Amino acid sequence: MTALAVRRTLQAVVVLLGVSVVTFALVHLVPGDPVRLALGTRFDQATYDALRERAGLDQPLVVQYLQWIGRAVTGDLGVSFRSGDPVTALILERLPATLSLALASILVALLIAVPLGTASALRPRSFVDGAATVLSQIGISVPEFWMGIMLILLFAGTLGWFPSSGYVPFTEDPALWLRSLVLPAVTTGLVSGSVLTRFTRSSVLEALGAEHVRTARAKGLPPRAVLDWHVLRNALLPLVTVTGVQLAYLLSGVVVVEIVFAWPGLGQLALQAVEARDYPVLQGAVLLFAFVFLLLNLVVDLLYSRLDPRISA
């Protein structure tokens, strides 16, 4: 267990370094000069040169990278070209919004996927199965922005149950936080939930066909015990992995949904940074996404090794 944890952590660090190099290179190879953009129409050569020097952009790329990564390990991701604010602060400011949305979405997704996927698998080709298949197909194929707008029109507009957009921090007003969270979380949750429903269905079906299920029935166990311990216990193992991937995706900021709901999350931050060629913010955000992704993978791997005794260090 610990040996596994150490090995996986080292692997993750190496991957993260690789990602940082690639990110850095990509950001700097994208055409567009951030200083020129920042200056806009007030352009004059002297200011331009001074700004470039201050941002370290006159240094060779390798030196720039080493400086950046050297500071990044201490938690300093530089300052935004656009606003002059520290990147780390910008990210931390956005994190609660994204975290709330991601966790709420995955909760919605699992609440849909586990019961519906299981019910489908238990009665293949039944009405429930057919309905679940159609609904999850819709959920997978409908664009998130459309789903979001429909939900806003219905639940914020016509019914007026929830605010149509905006984010209220938990620390400010927990009740409002929850209300502001519902529509965006349901939007992304429906999409993730559709993917997870399909996955749960096939996973439970496979588990149902396993021979040890027959052994369990032959023992005379009640159906509930067979289902919980010999079908679901096994079927939910692969679901842990897929849920981890979905969560990582949600945590890296669901850009479209954040825009539809004016949600001040990391996706929005990254998008604005791209538009402004705000290198430090963009690099910082991408590095954070990679970090989150690797961290979640690590957690999922370790969790998996706890749940599945066959996987050992």
Next chain:
Amino acid sequence: MTDPVTDPVTGPAHGGGTVLDVRDLRVRVDTARGTADIVNGLSYSVAAGETVAVVGESGSGKSVSVLALLGLLPGHARVSGTAAFRGRDLLAMSEAELRTVRGNGIGMVFQDPMTSLNPVLTVGRQLTEGLLAHGRAGGRKAARARAAELLADVGLPDPRGALDRYPHELSGGMRQRVVIAIALSGDPALLIADEATTALDVTVQAQILELVAGLQRERGTGVVWITHDLGVVAGTADRVLVMYGGRCVEDGSVDDVFEAPAHPYTRGLLGALPALHDEDGADGAPAERPDLVAIGGTPPPPTDLPPGCVFWPRCPVRGDERCATEQPPLVPVRGSGPVPHRAATFYGERLQQTEVGA
């Protein structure tokens, strides 16, 4: 055991010593390729302490015929007939009633020890859940103690330690002992072993056979032993039932069936199959044939059984027209003991006159 009466002779359905009495068992499944007649009128009985071996090629319906008894077939399988277990018809029981018999009165061991245990639960958990479900242990602690005893009974070294192990941490032989321990945990009157030793090497197989024989002597358990291996039959069974195309084509005491097999299929399985004409010498063929261990051809698919004798398409004897058009009934042939020796062929007694392997 609650009913230690032993009467090796098949009694009536409610006979004292009879643990299991199967009458006219049929299993049909509707498939895309038509109705599959998987089991077609199987009848046999098992007395307390007796071992009945069921042999036959792959696909002859052995597994389906025993799974049907415990209601373990998929829901769309149509099962008919009767199967009296200590006088109560299993096939007429509700699912709830069947659960009281599964793992309690009847224990079942499946073929593959690699897949018949749940890989993510400990051995202890898999043993105790059955004990607890049938109220055979006061609580978790008592169940664990009983589970350790059962593992010791089946010869697992360090039974206490094994309780906390996962199946993948045990060898195939050890796993199969665990599966057998599970089957025995309900102190069953009937043990059904479906190719329980096929996946194991010869030494382990012998140990397991010895183990079951010992338990049987001790507790008077009736055993249905499904196998491909005629060596196992000869060594352990009292009676043997040969299945082909979902039918019993021959049954009798092991001695009778091995010494004077009457059905061409059984004779084929046993490794020799003299043709009738050779015996007559009419066509000048040599009177002796080399061992025919493998029978040419493959069994008919259950969706497309021949109208006459099931074995007709592969039968080297095929005495006359009737073979192709009429189903030969299971009738008595020459036997030596109190157990009737029967075969479903029109040429049983005549074939018995030629020696197997001669």
